[in-house]
Amino acid sequence: MIQRRHLLSAAALAPLPRFAIAQNAGPDRRPSITIAVQIVSISGTLEPMREQSNVGFRVMPSFSEPLIGIDWLDTERAEPVLATAWRRIDARTLELTLRDDVRMHDGRVMEAEDVAFTFGQDRMWTGLPADNRGLFVSTTAGAAGKTPPPEAVAISRAHFPNFERMEVVDRRTVRFVNAVPDVTLEGRLTRTTGAIFSRAAFAQASSWLEWARKPVGTGPYRVASFRPGQDLVLEAHDEYWGGRPPLRRIRFVEVPDVAARVAGLMAGDWDFICDLPPDQIQGIERSPRHQVVGGPINNIRLIVWDKTHPVLANPLVRRAMSHSIDRQAIVDSLWSGRTQVPKGLQWDVYGDMMLRDWEAPRFDLAEARRLLREANYRGEPIPYQLLNNYYTAQVASSQILVEGWRAAGLNVQVEMKENWGQILGRFPGRGLCDNSNTAVFNDPVAPMSVYAPGGQTWAAGQWQNEEAPRLMEALQTETDLQRRRATFRRLLTLTEREDPAYTVLFQTANFTGKRRDLPWRASKSFVMDFSQRNWGGVG
Incomplete structure (x- = not known):
């Protein structure tokens, strides 16, 4: 599936050491926040080749990024993310120029080979056989080896149905080659399944499930820990190409009951609460310390x-x-x-x-x-x-x-x-x-x-x-x-x-209850954006 113009050496797969950031030498005064949600992930993973849900869509952009993104805050149109430019070579081929010096969460600089891996056989186009219950059922598949669960192949076919290969042109250039003309190639690459991950980190993981619960991407925050059914903790990725993240730590905690989420917000246990029904809005807005943001979204x-x-x-x-x-x-x-x-x-x-x-x-x-x-x-x-x-x-x-x-x-x-x-x-x-x-x-x-x-x-x-x-x-x-x-x-x-x-x-x-003093806007999707551009200009 992948055409490579050069071979990888063992050294190329080795993660690079992290570099010290001078601005972090002093005390880290950035805030940490806690967000109460109904559920973090329905599949028990954070890997978009298995987790394709509204709740997964909420958290994934914080730790993983595609080549081309969507501006969910304002325009709902495509914007450069890990690719700075793209052009059509022909009706089947899209050439993309990769951003320089994107440091991944394992300390490596992202290269074209990471893009090739992301769309490669090992991650997308291979899967375990489905059991007699069918697809989208198991939450523990991939625990014993590196083969993805059966859903990976189905999701790949749905999102990239005529994919032929990801061609590495050089260290900073790739070509997405389709088997047939497709007017939506650019749009397809904006999906969570188009997010780019570290080939080295995948190689080092002991199992697919271990990888899927702590994937290594490029977003402003890295996965610190994920306990399915309990919580997800993200920590600032201070070497983020888009600038130092405004938050030190984000914790998504599962609180299935709406009333408990609301009570926790009012008591100061949570800074944000998600999945808020309209009948709870008026009660929250009576509090001078809280507000509700959001409205109709792309769902x-x-x-x-x-x-x-x-x-x-x-x-x-x-x-x-x-x-x-x-x-x-x-x-x-x-x-x-x-x-x-x-x-x-x-x-x-x-x-x-x-x-x-x-x-x-x-x-x-x-x-x-x-x-x-x-x-x-x-x-x-x-x-x-x-x-x-x-x-x-x-x-x-x-x-x-x-x-x-x-x-x-x-x-x-x-x-x-x-x-x-x-x-x-x-x-x-x-x-x-x-x-x-x-x-x-x-x-x-x-x-x-x-x-x-x-x-x-x-x-x-x-x-x-x-x-x-x-x-x-x-x-x-x-x-x-x-x-x-x-x-x-x-x-x-x-x-x-x-x-x-x-x-x-x-x-x-989609309505979100929050502390009124936190400088954050709701997007026009389920995505919660905690990057610099959506935190009141705080850097």
């Missing part, structure tokens, strides 16, 4: 169906369920009108690719009942696998959904589950579940890849359709705007109307 909450369930195999039933949802009632009653019902799986950041005449399925119980009669539905039970507020206000949302389905004549039965493995595993009786999807870059390819080979919904066996891969291929390779728009429209028609893979609920709003 949409969904219901996803399992087509293998005998009742849900009929698309008429899924369509009926879509028309039985009062989305505006959820927005008004649970989110206090602080977000909106989206136009299907779309965001304004799509620009010219946004289909502004598209709408989410209308709330229409008469139409839902008509579809159920046509489907010859006779009240068979439909299981709804539900987590206890992994998503903000998830249980409250589910109650509105179930009432709407009941009013249409649907017999939906809630089954509470403890973790995502019990949701996505290939167990008998899977029905429907909550999910979400994110515009990780500003093109429909980003979220729609979930419903094509390698994407989570496809790989988990919840939904597949023979037309979807062809449409995704066309969306990726077509360069004419109007033809791309027509392809996207057809893909939305397939996945939202004809053979629904999902139905949208509302655009996610």
Whole structure:
């Protein structure tokens, strides 16, 4: 998979010693902060080739960086990160110039070979065989050797579906070579899976799981410790290419209960709390010492169906369920009108690719009942696998959904589950579940890849359709705007109307409670940015 123009020597893999930083000679007066979150990682790892969740997206940019990034604070557009420049050699090839003197967390200076390793066979394109539970289930795979878990290959195929090789041109130049033309190569490289890691640190790790719980990247903070189910501690990487980080230490601590997070903030135990439902905002803002920041972000909450369930195999039933949802009632009653019902799986950041005449399925119980009669539905039970507020206000949302389905004549039965493995595993009786999807870059390819080979919904066996891969291929390779728009429209028609893979609920709003005196802004995504540029200019 990787074309190298020179061989690595053993010396090239050896980590370099850290250099003393004169400005750190005196007392370190930078603050440390504690952030209470619902969960740090659903996979028990910090490796993006396994952890592809909203909560992982929150923490990863602090310790890992891609070649091209997204400015989540303001523009939501691409910006240089580890690459200072890039250009198209042809429709299949993107050449990138690497930033000089990027020191990684192990003290080595990042080189083109680290980029080649990141996209190489050892990390991306090899994986253990999946067990009979399927993908996205195990949280301990890779404990006995260096082979990545089976999800690594699926995620690689979804995010870089026609990757051919990463070509090392010289020490500061690489070329991403695709097998076919792809208008979204630049966007794909902004994903967390495009973050660059140390090949030497990976080689020294005793197992894949050890590596995945303490990956060595280039971000402003390095992973000091990670205890799955407890906390993640990050420490300042003072040799960071972007300048000295403004914080000495960041601790993300898991506090699953919302009330406990709020109480801890008010008591001074935490400096920030995440995943805050709107009904808690007013109480926090009564305190002169605290405030709530945030709003709608680049994520949409969904219901996803399992087509293998005998009742849900009929698309008429899924369509009926879509028309039985009062989305505006959820927005008004649970989110206090602080977000909106989206136009299907779309965001304004799509620009010219946004289909502004598209709408989410209308709330229409008469139409839902008509579809159920046509489907010859006779009240068979439909299981709804539900987590206890992994998503903000998830249980409250589910109650509105179930009432709407009941009013249409649907017999939906809630089954509470403890973790995502019990949701996505290939167990008998899977029905429907909550999910979400994110515009990780500003093109429909980003979220729609979930419903094509390698994407989570496809790989988990919840939904597949023979037309979807062809449409995704066309969306990726077509360069004419109007033809791309027509392809996207057809893909939305397939996945939202004809053979629904999902139905949208509302655009996610992300609220963070914080100490009022801390000079930090919320981003337009789940990402929490604690770099210099987002800490009041403190250096």
